[in-house]
Amino acid sequence: MREQPWGEDEKLREECGVFGIYDFDGNDVSHTIYYGLLSLQHRGQESCGIAVSDTAGPKGRVKTYKGMGLVGEVFTADNLAGLGHGNIGVGHVRYSTAGASIRENAQPLVLNYIKGTLALAHNGNLVNTPELKRELEHDGAIFQTTIDSEIMAYHIARARVHSGSAEEAVKLAMRKVVGAYSLVIMSPRKLIGVRDPFGFKPLCIGKRGNAYLLSSESCALDTVGAEFVRDVRPGEIVCITRDGILSDSSLCLPPEREARCVFEYIYFARPDTKIDGVSVYHARVAAGRFLAKDHPAEADLVVGVPESGNAAAQGYAQESGIPYGTAFVKNSYVGRTFIKPSQESRESGVQVKLNVLKEAVVGKRVVMVDDSIVRGTTCRRIVKMLRAAGAKEVHVRISAPPFLHPCYFGTDIPSEDHLIAHGKNVEEIREALEADSLGYLEIPRLSQMADGLPVCSACFSGKYPIAPPGEDIRGDYIK
Amino acid sequence: MREQPWGEDEKLREECGVFGIYDFDGNDVSHTIYYGLLSLQHRGQESCGIAVSDTAGPKGRVKTYKGMGLVGEVFTADNLAGLGHGNIGVGHVRYSTAGASIRENAQPLVLNYIKGTLALAHNGNLVNTPELKRELEHDGAIFQTTIDSEIMAYHIARARVHSGSAEEAVKLAMRKVVGAYSLVIMSPRKLIGVRDPFGFKPLCIGKRGNAYLLSSESCALDTVGAEFVRDVRPGEIVCITRDGILSDSSLCLPPEREARCVFEYIYFARPDTKIDGVSVYHARVAAGRFLAKDHPAEADLVVGVPESGNAAAQGYAQESGIPYGTAFVKNSYVGRTFIKPSQESRESGVQVKLNVLKEAVVGKRVVMVDDSIVRGTTCRRIVKMLRAAGAKEVHVRISAPPFLHPCYFGTDIPSEDHLIAHGKNVEEIREALEADSLGYLEIPRLSQMADGLPVCSACFSGKYPIAPPGEDIRGDYIK
Amino acid sequence: MREQPWGEDEKLREECGVFGIYDFDGNDVSHTIYYGLLSLQHRGQESCGIAVSDTAGPKGRVKTYKGMGLVGEVFTADNLAGLGHGNIGVGHVRYSTAGASIRENAQPLVLNYIKGTLALAHNGNLVNTPELKRELEHDGAIFQTTIDSEIMAYHIARARVHSGSAEEAVKLAMRKVVGAYSLVIMSPRKLIGVRDPFGFKPLCIGKRGNAYLLSSESCALDTVGAEFVRDVRPGEIVCITRDGILSDSSLCLPPEREARCVFEYIYFARPDTKIDGVSVYHARVAAGRFLAKDHPAEADLVVGVPESGNAAAQGYAQESGIPYGTAFVKNSYVGRTFIKPSQESRESGVQVKLNVLKEAVVGKRVVMVDDSIVRGTTCRRIVKMLRAAGAKEVHVRISAPPFLHPCYFGTDIPSEDHLIAHGKNVEEIREALEADSLGYLEIPRLSQMADGLPVCSACFSGKYPIAPPGEDIRGDYIK
């Protein structure tokens, strides 16, 4: 699972998590969404929101609460109670980029249109936003956010004027938008789940008593005591009503064209999640095993960089036979409001988040496993800390290939010149990290770690499943 | 001026205040807007917001900050600084109704449309909202707020697709909307001020150095050190650009059709404001004089119910020759977070907000002047307090006629059955208030107190300047 | 009543207000204390606190809540409920000086000693603190605050070891301490009220049903629905128990030695308070009348500087026959968190707190009445504003003599060189204020305005009722 305090400058960030529930019997879905969002918090820490409705109430009465910050900060017993007694609802967590970390962009997007209300929670990024937006503007549209979910909502609203049902309008909109999207949509009497035809982002279905749930990750189903039913298929629209689940697969592509984001397996998703039948934990252990096969090391100890490096480190240890151990103590009290040490303090050795267990590493040749390197600053610092604590050798193993290319589908990768791998070969990177050896996961291993499922590995390979957009549409499309 | 702590259940509430500035030289308009809004705070205490732009910067970069609460609570040195260095901006204060006191409805409404960005601050209420909205919905529009300002914005955006300038688009939109509106609109390079043809709500122009300002009330111009230039005329569009002020009067009506809200003179506006050439303070003193002529009393002391009754009380004293005095002490520390006394406490005499100066009233026949009576509860309580403090007689004089009819133009009047004057003649009201005598301002005096200007007095007389809407569109149009 | 927003740099500040209640029947005294403190808020805005106990509960269980800020900010429904069901309690408001505005100094001081617990609320300032403290230190005492109330508490605790009752211990302590003090003390089964022999600070007794109350001012008794019983006499100890009120007057001085702080009548106390039988409102009106007699003016209008100048202005108008009017509009929304205009803004005319009613003063000769001048900056600014608004002449009348000397008894007077009157005669002050004429209340009028009661006027006359201390002990005694 993602750790917040340590290495935030070093980690890539997921763009969102979505959650929805339709409880045919119950009337307090807001708490369930709250716990669901807590379990998806690693997918976005910028803002969060919950929208709730009561299918038995007046049509189109949606109560919403959104705010900047973590789920546990934004929601209180009071404002959760203020969401009232609804039996259908959606929730969202969003991650924080510098530019557009504004409340207006928090989701779910709740809106009024010809057929009443719609609430929409979106994970992913569209690639034809500029064209779509231009078209709408020429019809006199106004935009109150800078998220492409609003574009999606507009297209659904326009399609709805002439189509017979909300799900049909969604389908018409899907024909126009291109890119990555997993959506949970609440209309007055329906809960709709959608995954784009490439299946970039995960989405699955759960069941608890007489309620159906939709969630970005299966771990959130465990948390709320629901059982996993199945994944929404890439390209599928599922529509949950009192009559059960209706599925429309007419937009699905041939399986070989699917392109799941492999970084969900490597780092984004929680290890206790399964995506399209593959355990994230197992995928990480497998990556560690591949690393041990492809990049063996003579060493005395295998350690993971906490928390996300631990599973791969265990795989490495299992495959190599080198003992697995703990080398680091992380301070779990270093939260978001923590006052960062000044540059001067850092130079004089102040290091608040992580400490090395000297006793565990002194005199040893250490294999240090991490899930990825972005800028390299943190990795280099940790190598240095291990040596200062007495490690004789430090062998760095990374359970992902080097980052080299931008992502247009919802992952925030810094510009090329900030990537340590940009313009350097592995030996040069090793030198920059001051490691004794360095091994990356090989690109062919990516699909193998996902049990052979087709994955998108464009950020490593530069091979995009959809042509990258002409304009740079990453982040907010309105600069 | 309106007092917040005392009698909030008793007072009518204005719907909004607007403010705008275009400083051709400066680059820090946000503080000026902040001080302007502080001076318009009596027009709305629910939410407030500021949007700022820099005409020299990239087109359409608008920085906005909005929040629930008072100007002095919502804005901090930090978030004001976060609005950056702009030379053009608009601000808004909004008042709080129960139902839709949600952050989504805070203004200015900032949006992106075909020509970049638009920020819109609106005071007033449209009467043909349902038709306008239905038309938009059928074209696939989505609505993210429940304020009619969004309808107005849509119509401007749609007109802008084919019109040559923002002000022309505003004019086209004005041809479609019907009702009360004073608007301040910021486009990337212009500041536009608009007042509806009836002139329901005030709007005036100020100047400070090389800057032009727009404000609901002239008192805010004093506050920021600007000089009053003139009022925007009913029906006029003024467009402030680097080339100066352009005026379009083609939508103005004949002066006799104008219909200023007379309640601005009676209670809403600050006494140090002038509206269309008439001093609010003088209008109130005049109302007091009229009351003394039309409803004289044998008494020893004239007192005002603080603060808003004081000016009329002075007028009454001047005309009648009865000495003016102070009878009440208000606790100015009773703010919004104050814990209200329980019913039980109130019955046992706990009264936190207002106390009577026994020494001032004991043994005296008192004329008590207030600006209006809505439900009558507070007025009755004060009469009782005066008697308990030893007043021999209490003669109530009200510087407005009795409220009998709903307002569709932006004033929040409770439903008829909550109005003390509903179904009662003056003698019956007097009895209900337990006063020794009662006199209201006569309806013909309304226009006289405004120096003969044509006013809207529909809430008193039932004669509406525009036909009331078929559906009840008061408050939020989405119920 | 004191106004917070305007002129805070200009006004002297009271040091505290105290409140206590013993309800023989009830069990929820905390709300009563809360409303009492709200009505005493003008006596101190730095910090406040409430301590509550239940005489039926385990001996010495006192629940306390204190905090920095206003009563309405510090106390919430939750923390007030947290004070539990007690039938006896004390409350305190304290004012804010720069240096020692720390939470440790908030009162009531709650402590544990040989006989259980004691809670103590103190208004005033001792003059022999250094000697008292030195003596205690030599016995190994430790001090956790920098308020002299702690010294007082120590002496009570030490006296209690050998004395038969709490009130006897209080009396022994009173024999050691010298200075100004009105105290409300809660022991496990008693509520004790004390006023120093000079009677510097007020304290009165109230009754409501089967409860007795003690309060700095009688206005707080009105607020909570209690009736005024009588003032505590200078030097008297009253002890409220289930057996009624016991009084010990053995420390009282001959009446002619009493020395009430005259500034309570001039400015500190609320106008609806009576102190030692004299109405504060009447005292202020009388001061205005004296001013009119001693310093008449040829003028068209008498106005008060709001709020505190209004009563004296009415007295001046009554005596002189010149009409009383309103010249200023104060913005009541300018609270404590308000962002102050920069020097530059102020120079360009930004004035947020106060505006002049031009219509009321233009072309007129104005008598402007205020209660006092400290530094003179604000007064000068207001004179200038009146002229800018069109006043032909401005005649300043002050309902107090010039401040010239320090106060050692609990009023925070700036050092001499900050006082406008220091080293200047009245003509020179007038010139500094740019007024057309200036008149101060004459010193002999001080006792007259208090119906002949002996008062302390040392800050004006330099004649101290107690020898001033050798060391400067104003403010915190620990520098």
Added chain:
Amino acid sequence: MREQPWGEDEKLREECGVFGIYDFDGNDVSHTIYYGLLSLQHRGQESCGIAVSDTAGPKGRVKTYKGMGLVGEVFTADNLAGLGHGNIGVGHVRYSTAGASIRENAQPLVLNYIKGTLALAHNGNLVNTPELKRELEHDGAIFQTTIDSEIMAYHIARARVHSGSAEEAVKLAMRKVVGAYSLVIMSPRKLIGVRDPFGFKPLCIGKRGNAYLLSSESCALDTVGAEFVRDVRPGEIVCITRDGILSDSSLCLPPEREARCVFEYIYFARPDTKIDGVSVYHARVAAGRFLAKDHPAEADLVVGVPESGNAAAQGYAQESGIPYGTAFVKNSYVGRTFIKPSQESRESGVQVKLNVLKEAVVGKRVVMVDDSIVRGTTCRRIVKMLRAAGAKEVHVRISAPPFLHPCYFGTDIPSEDHLIAHGKNVEEIREALEADSLGYLEIPRLSQMADGLPVCSACFSGKYPIAPPGEDIRGDYIK
């Protein structure tokens, strides 16, 4: 390291952590103390505080900031800056019991006494508090807190009247107080560190450049970039002045009488700390090895209950040869403000804090290692979760003996009837936990895990190094 979110009902709590620094060159010790306290946060989460002084400034000017909550919540850049430029300071973290979690009890205790000021930070619990307090009361002392540190402070103050130096006064006070205490004391020109003669609580000395530091644990020295110098010896007083470190060992006992709290090794201290020469991490690994020897199991996987069970689990795996793995995913976003699931929700399976990695445990016989069991509720729930996830067998191993006796020295152990081990033998406990087997660490292993150092294991064995007090003085001595 202690985890906050999970199992808080299950874990014992340390009473405090202390930190001090005297920087002969520097003048910004507050940030260093802040980072030090962050690293000691696991020792107390109720309240925290920092007191800072400048030896070059006026004698006895101490700036203090304290508050309820975590270090990262209480301290902001602003209030840290407000502590000013000091070169000597102390800090404290305190843990939360229900009854006395009040701000008055936050430390450091800062006080004024005969020789100026003293700031005192205390970890531990005295056993003769009632006698000490009674004696002081009879001399007229007053108490403003309910912590025994105030008693300690009084005795130092009284001793100081006649003794030649602060450290001598501390020594005299140590002769009177009995119990557990590690103290850091700041006088105007000295930093003093003290450990009680039994050495219950740790305290060590560090050095960074020209600064000396005192800290409860060595991990905080690592964090601030200081090097470990040595432990303060049980019974030793170290006095740090500009002349260096002076040591007074005259109160030290023979080593065999020392009685370090063994629970520091088992659970309290951070694994990267060394206490009296013994690595906490190694002690825990050793405990796991002992468990494997004394309580072997036939199993496929060894897992630790995160985080604190992991080190012992690794020891168990190493000794037994059974593979070590991860079975749990903890949600690190579940903070203190998190809304707890209702009983009903928990029963329907909502479990927010911890999830089992089904893939890792399914079909396996699992050894689950935890550091201790208090009530047993959590342990039982985890066993159940492992089985629900598919574990074939669950063998519980606890790296401490069963808790059976109260602690009087600063550890908060629930009353006997809440302890699962009370009145049950191991087989009965196993049954209650529904585990397949259960093994506790044997009591003789306790000293072995601490490399043979004499330890206090009274909570397991009932053999107290000091006679337990006649009255129950645990927690606050004032009930």
